[in-house]
Amino acid sequence: MSTHENRTGATAQTGALWRIASTRLPTKWGMFEAMGYERDVGTGAQNVETALAIVLGDLRQGAPLVRIHSQCLTGEVFGSLRCDCGGQLKLAMQAIAQEGRGLVIYEYQEGRGIGLMAKLQAYELQDAGIDTIEANHALGFKADFRDFSLAAAILHDLRIKRVRLLTNNPRKVRALSDAGIEVVARLPCEVGPTVHSLPYLQTKKQKMGHALNLELPG
Numbered sequence: 001m002s003t004h005e006n007r008t009g010a011t012a013q014t015g016a017l018w019r020i021a022s023t024r025l026p027t028k029w030g031m032f033e034a035m036g037y038e039r040d041v042g043t044g045a046q047n048v049e050t051a052l053a054i055v056l057g058d059l060r061q062g063a064p065l066v067r068i069h070s071q072c073l074t075g076e077v078f079g080s081l082r083c084d085c086g087g088q089l090k091l092a093m094q095a096i097a098q099e100g101r102g103l104v105i106y107e108y109q110e111g112r113g114i115g116l117m118a119k120l121q122a123y124e125l126q127d128a129g130i131d132t133i134e135a136n137h138a139l140g141f142k143a144d145f146r147d148f149s150l151a152a153a154i155l156h157d158l159r160i161k162r163v164r165l166l167t168n169n170p171r172k173v174r175a176l177s178d179a180g181i182e183v184v185a186r187l188p189c190e191v192g193p194t195v196h197s198l199p200y201l202q203t204k205k206q207k208m209g210h211a212l213n214l215e216l217p218g
């Protein structure tokens with residue numbers, strides 16, 4: 001894959017998709033390639049949404065492992081145990097490294113798309129005893145504000161038509177299928193719960209249909 005195909009301009013559903021840069025990214029799991037993408041949002045020239053494709057190996061053959069991951073500052077940077085995001089990202093990188101090929105599409109959709117400040121406000125409400133979905137609703141947001149069309153557009157840009165998707169979330173499978181990407185398998189990306197994350201994960205299982213076992217260790 002060329003590293004100089006800047007602004008290739010693959011057309012997506014809501015606006016032009018630009019591959020801004022493609023660079024080597026050595027990680028503790030191996031030598032990945034990091035591709036930065038931007039997509040125009042609507043007609044305004046200033047508004048873009050951003051995502052990274054973190055790629056390992058040659059993805060042109062078969063159905064590679066794919067993880068569509070939404071940014072979680074608290075879980076990934078600070079090791080928060082309120083959610084499973086940090087562990088899920090690590091699991092995905094490990095699984096891809098083990099196979100020697102696959103990719104993570106990393107989107108800036110903090111707090112299921114509501115942003116960091118609103119996520120902290122939602123945590124504050126959850127501290128008072130309501131669940132993650134009720135908290136989003138109390139703040140005037142949908143339970144899940146995310147739109148996975150950018151991830152689908154990136155897969156189309158990379159000429160990936162079939163994937164094995166690392167997710168517990170049925171919405172992600174549907175979103176890709178609706179966008180013309182065949183999900184030949186859904187593979188679990190399950191991090192064992194902790195006492196801190198259990199209520200959050202139970203809500204995801206019961207109210208959002210996530211495929212989770214939720215057995216506390218010991």
Ligand SMILES: [Zn+2]
Pocket residue numbers: 072074075083084085086
């Ligand atoms: Zn999280």
